[in-house]
Amino acid sequence: MRGIFITFEGNDGSGKSSVIEAIKEELINLGYDVLYSREPGGSKVAEKIRQVILDVDNFGMDAKTESLLYAASRREHLVKTIIPALNEGKIILCDRYLDSSLAYQGFARGIGIDEVYQMNTYATDNLLPDLTLLVCVTPEVGLSRITKNNRSSLDRLELEKMDFHQKVYEGYLKIKDKFPNRIVVINGEQSKEEVKASALAVVLEFLKRNANYEK
Ligand code: TYD
Numbered sequence: 001m002r003g004i005f006i007t008f009e010g011n012d013g014s015g016k017s018s019v020i021e022a023i024k025e026e027l028i029n030l031g032y033d034v035l036y037s038r039e040p041g042g043s044k045v046a047e048k049i050r051q052v053i054l055d056v057d058n059f060g061m062d063a064k065t066e067s068l069l070y071a072a073s074r075r076e077h078l079v080k081t082i083i084p085a086l087n088e089g090k091i092i093l094c095d096r097y098l099d100s101s102l103a104y105q106g107f108a109r110g111i112g113i114d115e116v117y118q119m120n121t122y123a124t125d126n127l128l129p130d131l132t133l134l135v136c137v138t139p140e141v142g143l144s145r146i147t148k149n150n151r152s153s154l155d156r157l158e159l160e161k162m163d164f165h166q167k168v169y170e171g172y173l174k175i176k177d178k179f180p181n182r183i184v185v186i187n188g189e190q191s192k193e194e195v196k197a198s199a200l201a202v203v204l205e206f207l208k209r210n211a212n213y214e215k
Contacts, residue, residue, distance in 0.1 A: 003033075003090040004210065005082065005127075006203065007097040010135035011168045013142030014188040015195055019135055020093055022196040023203055027091060032207075035085045038095035040070055042077035049073035067105040067116055071123040074098065078124055091207075097129060099175050099183070107171025108164055113178070131206050133199055134176055137188040139165035 010016035020036065027034045040050040052058060053069050074097070085092050098120045106116035137145070143165050176183045186199050 003086045003088065003092060004131070004207070005086060005092045005094070005129045006206075007094045007099070007129040007132045008135065009096060009099045009103070009132055009172065009183075010188065011103075011137065011139065011142050011165060011172060013145035014135040014137045015145075015192065016135045016188075017095065018192065019133070019186070019196055019199045020095055023200055024093055026200055027093075027203070033088075033090045035081075035090045035092045036095075037077065037081055037092060039077060039097055039100065040073040042082075042094070043080035044076075046073040046076040046080070049076070063105060063109040063111055066109070067101060067111055067119065070101050070105065071120055074101075074120065075123045078127060083127075094129070097132075098124060099132060099134070099172070099179075102175050103168050103171035107174060108167035113171070113174060128179075129182065130210075131203070132179070132183045133186055133202060134172055134183050135186045135188045135195065135199070136169070136172060139169045141189055142169075 008016050008020050024034055024036050039046075040053055041047045049069055049072055053061075053066065053073070082092055082094070098117075101116050101120055102113050105111050106113035139162060143162055176185055184202050186195060186202070188195055190198070
């Protein structure tokens with residue numbers, strides 16, 4: 001029996017991680033067999049690649065190199081963790097997947113959404129999630145949540161970051177239009193409880209519509 005592959009995407013400061021945590025808890029309480037995973041990482045080799053990608057010492061890494069490393073990490077994670085779990089009929093809740101590469105590397109770093117998508121088609125054998133929840137906040141809100149300051153006190157570097165955050169946000173909106181049937185947007189600017197409730201409603205509705213999926 002094939003399980004269900006659900007991914008969670010969002011720009012920085014969107015509150016995506018607490019949404020996943022809440023959904024995981026609720027689905028487990030309802031008796032579903034749930035696997036939580038995250039990218040970059042999620043398997044032995046993929047975690048090693050994660051260390052290379054996120055190492056501050058590697059600041060300034062070429063954008064295509066970065067993109068290839070994310071794709072390589074993704075393939076390991078897919079083959080070693082996600083596909084086996086799907087074959088066991090689990091519900092996989094994955095924090096980030098290929099849409100992150102499309103938004104961050106494809107759009108924000110300027111490689112091109114279609115180019116990065118093509119590379120990822122090779123890396124993933126075109127295995128797309130069954131459902132993707134995109135938790136979105138405007139870049140201003142996202143960044144102020146991260147820095148816990150308001151916009152007016154951002155310094156030059158933070159403003160540069162602001163430009164990047166803006167692009168990630170725009171990138172996600174473009175990707176949402178590219179995959180309207182798979183991606184559902186959750187407004188991350190609601191209260192924490194409202195964000196969790198709307199995300200949970202989308203997941204439960206999806207599971208209901210896919211009723212041939214049994215616990
Ligand atoms: P992480 O510490 O896991 O944070 P987050 O809570 O934001 O998920 O960092 C992952 C970072 O990697 C995040 O800034 C987004 C970025 N990323 C990409 O740029 N491309 C990708 O394909 C993926 C999976 C992540």
